[in-house]
Amino acid sequence: MTLTLYCLALLLLAVSYAKDRENTKKSVIKAWNAFAGILPQILVILLVIGLTLALISPEKIDLLFGRQSGWFGVLAAALLGAITLIPGFVAFPLAAALYRHGGGVVQIAVFVCTLMAVGVLTLPLEIEHFGVRASLLRNGLAFLFSFGVAFAMGGILQ
Amino acid sequence: MNSVVRRYRLFLLLALAQVVLSLWQPKMGAKAMSVSWQNFLEMVTIIPPIFLLLGLFDVWVPKKTIIRLLGERSGTTGAMLSLSLGAFSAGPLYAAFPVAATLLAKGCSPFNILIFIGAWSSIKIPMLLFEASAMGWRFMASRLILNIPGILIIAFIVSRAAAPYPATDRPADYHRC
Structure with a gap:
């Protein structure tokens, strides 16, 4: 996937350069400025991910996700998913392990849903581009909707 | 300094x-x-x-093309295109906002931009493949099918109640509660 992106970017950059050198220079400068603009926020996000994953161990997460954890477990899983930002290559193996160790479908599903759709950590960045109202509303609705999806999945998969 | x-x-x-x-x-x-x-x-x-492509897009793609494909009058095709653009993307959510901001400045409608963000966050294809291999196809497919209407509903409500603005014409209270 990443390789495809690189090939595509380099190919188009070459085509662009062949057609118009000035425009190409402008586009690279724009790319750099956009990158430099969000770099501080991205670095903060990366460090917070590191700190949270170090402080919250998988064993502690395990307690939240049991089938017996009920409503409290569902709510805790949803909040955990909303405030943390765990990349997919870490989150899915973790979720799969929780599932095998007796985690509830609803708890795991709501965690996966809020993890993806709700981003408390990326909220400052979202507000910068989309404004306060749109960002809060989008994240709030996504949080609520995750419960609907999770309970429906519980019904389908159990 | x-x-x-x-x-x-x-x-x-x-x-x-x-x-x-x-x-x-x-x-x-x-x-x-x-x-x-x-x-x-x-x-x-x-x-x-992602940013190199974004820069090229910004310089080469004319505003009227985006207005035609993804603007206010793009209808169902525009919504489907936004959903696919988000789903076929790669990269974490924080990379989606600069992309969305550029699309918005080029004339993409607020509804479509919110669909794009929703798809990027929840139904990225590379992520779905990974999800299926870890959690099973049934888990992935049911989440996908339930999520698509959710993305559309949320995009509809947010675009009606608090549409995002492009950087050039934002209201004064944009960054305040």
Whole structure:
């Protein structure tokens, strides 16, 4: 996937350069400025991910996700998913392990849903581009909707 | 120089926190560092091509093309195109906002931009494949099918109640509650 992106970017950059050198220079400068603009926020996000994953161990997460954890477990899983930002290559193996160790479908599903759709950590960045109202509303609705999806999945998969 | 420090002050603070954690709890500190480093590597590999493409897009694609494909009058085709654009993307959510901001400036409608963000966050194809291999096809497919109407409903409500604006014409209270 990443390789495809690189090939595509380099190919188009070459085509662009062949057609118009000035425009190409402008586009690279724009790319750099956009990158430099969000770099501080991205670095903060990366460090917070590191700190949270170090402080919250998988064993502690395990307690939240049991089938017996009920409503409290569902709510805790949803909040955990909303405030943390765990990349997919870490989150899915973790979720799969929780599932095998007796985690509830609803708890795991709501965690996966809020993890993806709700981003408390990326909220400052979202507000910068989309404004306060749109960002809060989008994240709030996504949080609520995750419960609907999770309970429906519980019904389908159990 | 001062402004650089100001822009990175939160980063420096957190970096200090990781150093303190490493001194106080070496095992936890090492974990934090290794996770941060892993994510940093993911970021530096995937971000450059996305931003290069974004720059090229900004310079080469005319505004009227985006208005035609994704603007207010683009209808169902525009919505489907936005959903696919988000789903076929790669990279973490924080990379989606600059892309969305550029599309918005080019004339993409608020409804479509919110569909794009929703799809990017929840139904990215590479992520779905990974999800299916970890959680099983039934888990992935049921989440996907339930999520698509959710993305559309949320995009509809947010675009009606609090549409995002492009950088050029934002209301004064845009960044305040």
